[in-house]
Amino acid sequence: MAEQSKVVFESLADFSKVSLGSVEAGNLKFCEIWVTQAKPLAPVDEGQLANSIQFVTGTGKKGGLNDNSQNGRKKGSGNSESFDEINIPLTKKEAAFGATAKHAVPQEFGTKFMAPQPYARPAIAITKGAKITEIIKAIDREVKNGILKGNKKRETFGL
C-alpha cells in the first residue's frame, strides 16, 4: 500500500476573510443569475432596457451592462445609446443590481394607463427559488477553499 501524505494545520484560517469571501461569492453568484434571468424577461423594442441591466458588487466586480460606447458610437443615439453604470456606495459585503435605462421603472411597475411588464422582480423570484442551490454551492465552495488556506505543514510525504 502506497504511503500517503500527512498534512497538519498549524493554525486556523482567518475566519473573517473566509466569511467575507463566502459573502462575496454568494453576492456575485446571485447577481450573475439575476442578470441572466432578467435580460430575457425585459421587454424589447430597441433593446435599451435589456442592455442596461447590470450588477456591481462591493468588491468592484461588474457585469451585464452592454455598453455600445465601447464600439465608438455616440451616447444617446437610438439603439446605440450607452448607459450609466450603477454608481452607489457599497460595502464589501453588499451588491447592487438593476437597470439604468430611463424607462426601467415604468416598464417594471407600469403607468396608470400602461400595463407593466415586470422583469426585475420575477428574476429575483426565480433566483431565490429555482436557482438557490447554485448560490449555496458557490458559498460552500468558497468556505471550503477559505478554510484550506490556513497555515499547513506536510509532515509525511507520499510516494
Added chain:
Amino acid sequence: MNGLTETKAKLLADPSVVSSVSTYKTKPAIFGKPVVPEKVSGNAISMYLSVPVDGGLEYGNFGLTVNCWASKYDKCIDIQEAVYNALNRQTYAGNTFFLCIKSVVIPSTTVGGGEYNAPVEVLVRQR
C-alpha cells in the same frame, strides 16, 4: 384563483380603501387588472401578478403588486396605507392569507402622466 380576485374583493369590502379612491361608473375605482381605464381621472387602484407562480407547492403562493395612483404625494401615501391596513396579515374566506410590503413611492416624473404611484407588494397564500 390567482389571488387577484380575492385581493380585489378584500379591498372593495374595506370602507377606508373605498373612500380613498374615486368612482368609475358608480363603483369604486379599484381594478383587478394592470391598467386603469383612461376615463378615470381621480385616485385609483390597479393590480397585477408580479412574481411567477410556483406550481410545485402544496398551497397557492401568489405575488401581487397593488398600484395606488394619485395626483398628489400625500394622497398616494394615504391610499397605500389604507390598502396595507386592509390586507396585511388578514384572511379571506377562511382559506386565503395576505402579507404586505409597502414599497417606496414612485414619483410622477418617473412614471409619467403626472401621477404618483405607491405600490404595495402582496404575498397571497391560499389553501
